Amino acid sequence: MKISLNWLKKYVDINISTDELVKLIGARLVEIEEVIDQTHKYDNIFVAKVVECEKIPETHLSLCQIDIGEARTTLSRDVLIARKGSPSSPLVQVVCGAPNVHKGMLAAWIAPGATVPASSNQDAPFVIGTRKLRGYDSSGMLAGADELDFGTVHESIVELDPKTAKPGDKFADLFDLNDIILDVENKPLTRRPDTFGIIGFAREIAGILGQPFKTPDFIINKTSDFILSGGEKLDINITDPDLCPRYTALIMERKDDAKSKYLTELDTLISRSGMRPIDPIVDMTNYLMLLTGQPLHAFDYDKFVKVGKSQTPKVIVRAAKPNEKLALLDGREVQCTENDILITSNNIPVALAGAMGAANTVIDETTKKIIIESATFSLYNLRKTQMQHGIFSEAITRFTKGQPAGGTLPVAKEFATLTAHQLKPLALFDEYPKPAKPTVVKITTQDINSLLGTDYAVDVIRQTLENVGFVVTVKNDVISDLPQSRRGQSDEARDGGPEERVRNNSVFTVTTPYWRTDIHIKEDIIEEVGRLLGYDSITSTVPPTYTAYKNPLFTLKTQIRNTLSAAGANEVLTYSFISENLIEKVGQDPKNSYKIINSLSPDLQYVRQQILPNLFEKAHDNIKDGYERFALFEMNQVFWKSEGLTNEKVPVQFDNLGVVFVDTNSTAPGYYTAKLYAETLARQIGLTIKFIPRTKPFKVETYFEPKRSADLFVNDTYIGNVAELKNSIAAKFKLPSSTGVIEIGLDLLLPLLGNTKTSFQASDFPFVKRDLTLTVPESTPYQTVVVAIQKVLTSQGLIFTIAPLAIYQPKGKTTKNLSFHLEFAHPDKTLDSKQINAIIKQLEQIK
């Protein structure tokens, strides 16, 4: 939203620099996105009187001699070229192509050397010079509205009113054009419809600067009521006050020759606010919208009645029917939904409410009578209308903030007042089915200061609120030290209790002006006080805190992250949403995945059931990038439907770890790499895991090869799996066959942490180091042999470690050789060679 600082200054005194102002507004209302300095935009443009004007034969041009008054003294004589043959003439010669140039008129003259204002923000601003046209010297130019940046009219030049201008006047001074434009971010003001008008924004600035704001009389409905319905009739039927809380209609009649030929300040203000002057009636609706925030719409009265086939206008405001069509005044046809609100003439649509009028009732040069609509609509419906039909006008921008119903009548009346010279008011109608009562909030100094952490005095608070239009009454010296039990009771119950101490605490009764639709509760008033006085002036302190407990899941995740990355693995993050294709690719059931109904793309349509499928895709990407040996892991939440809901009736969630191991150069089973990492991980978090062959079918881990999968158990608790991918799955992802994976349920792991017995065993006596090779049948599980070794060593009361050295199976044999490196010691004595040999012998018996 573009706001003219000069326009604001008509309503509020601003005595600080623009920089300071912008900072203060940023800290106390809304960020100013851009400050556009236009203080030199109209430099060296002067009022000039066309003293002589003659057609240049066989051209559309006129040769003009203009009087530039005092401006002569400020400009270089070299550029002021007079008529040929009269070098001492006080007049300046300029050639003009506009058909409306005529003797005696006042025009805006851009002096040689000055920049054309409309080009001032372009990369190469256009600088006017002195040149020859058709053999005639032309000094500077007489400007059209488009060159001055006041609209798009190009055919004619601007004419100035002799009542306010004389030759030599600085053009900028006529309309206070040396201006600064504030470009305000709209979004933070979504709840503040009042600030979408100059008056409301100026009121905020007054509040921020600590000045009382004088709200114009018409806004507070103090202007004398005019009751007009002399013979005119108009019916307003609001079918649903939730869709349209209030509808005010003003009937006016155009006076003869209503159109002013002069450029007006209103034209310049509309332009400075980023809009374009179009037509005196439309311009006035726009001007009032920019001033007050209340959009207006003008219908052609006769067309309105004709469309509705009624004697007198019958305005019916209703929800659109599905697929109801409407031809808008911009030439588009829209198909409505039930969400849209329509203004109808006796049920025939004449406007898409809040958005745009229909072509059937648009005003034009022939319009005699008009109906001005000043209404409010449901902001929620209009937000949808806005998105549905892609209409982002200044009007709908304001309507979607929820303009207050209290404003429609005052603004309609002001329209009548301001257009009195060109339009005659005939009648005013107002339908307001459920008038809003002003919000009244009771609040104490202590409420305010205790929530903000401030020590604001009664008068400061009152003044701050009154500055921006709240009506405040104060009751002093009321009890503040209420016992907890009595807080929240009515004020009557609190007052005057003899046991309660009287302190400097006051009760404010704050009555909200109608334009503050955002104020409902005490906290809203506290926000006003804190904001207007400046949050940044509040001293920041640190409150007491207590010892925090570490979150076990986060601690575990950090441990896993550190362990796996130290073991060369790379942590990744991948999306929680995946495609149906990916789910099916790994053999899972899409019906077991929560499906997003408004996903960004089919690739992101389902909530993932496991971490691993995403990692397969990422593993493949990295192989393509040239990586040959790596491990990817991720810890994140997964969901699947068959697990159902929690007590809170939300989906059961799992925190899972997934790891995938890739080695494109190895044909050895990847399972064993995965197993090594699982063991390493378990050791780091103080757990011992067992690898048990998988017997039950997999529910969601459908891509594990059952012949090469182990269930991981800690004691009797299942925590996850180490596995290899099925060959068929690995092939689909173009991963090496026998890629190894881990998927562990961290929630399953959590309760086990810290529960394992850790008894420290040590011996001061020397450890015996021996390598041992045992030959066993090929079908004997490795672990069986390890357990047998452990049994022997334990039975001797030894402390020991067993490390694998190699597994060798000679070709064609049905036995395998298992080699171990053993270290053992006795806790209480040195083992002698006899004892050692006896132990080794016993170990060698294992088959």
Next chain:
Amino acid sequence: MSVKIEELKKQLKGLNSDYAKIKDVPAAKRAAFGKELNAKKQQILDQITKLEQAALDADVKPIDITAPTAPNQPIPQLMTSDHGSRHPLMTELDRVIEIYQLMGFDIVESRQLDDEFHMFDSLNFPKDHPARGDYDTFRTEEGFIPPAHTSTMQNRVLKAYKHNLEQGKAIAVAVPGRVFRNEDIDATHEHTLYQCEGVYVSTDCNLGQMLGILREFFERYFGQTLKIRTQPGFFPFTEPSLEFLIEKPKSIGGKGAGWLEMLGCGMIHPNVLKMAGIDPEKYHGFAWGGGIDRLAMLRYGLSDIRYFESGKLRFLKEFK
């Protein structure tokens, strides 16, 4: 190749003659005829694929899952730590969590699938608030919501820690988690993000204390004293609401000018406290939430947010 597959391939060939017959079929029935044939063909192709895949899987020999390796294969070794990396976002999250813990905040992780009550109702969103609409919030068929902010945990946290208040202590909890935005991605936008929420409730806490805690957090985080400022904000679940800014710290190239918007914050709306069974007449609270991605991007000078979820080792290996 199995006999069954041979058989199916023969059937497939046989279909060719059926396809040839299509010109004899009356024009009106031709479409149906073709459709039926295509379905038949697809069915056979699917069966072949299934069988081929099964054959592929059948080739796999069982292994001794208790062994450290397969016979005659070397025993696998861990990779060295120089290959490894922690995800920068997770490192950042760990850093943030550690500071909050030191400041006395318990840590609760945010859910990644939640419901209308926690995401909107309990946070004082009006029934027809646009954020509830299709444009902004993801929804599952059942109406569950992948949350757009960690505030979805506020009601749970307030309820779970209410006993602190009864014991005369404050509620102080930080809620990190993954959140989702219905937003197309580009260099500065992601639909999947990490956030951290803070919640503090006590009998007498105030806005000055909120500013104090936030300042302390960021000063610890950046390891230097910082200038702070605020802007008015609006959130349905806080009143007053503010945007919190810090002067760009030296450690990330700040030169004394320029402000960084770090998070949104405010005093918890009385309705939000009420919804959690906390009496807003007795207790005040404040809450805030800010992005982790942004912190990581600032720290490492990253200009493209899409790296985070790319899974690319070339990116990840830069972070130890």
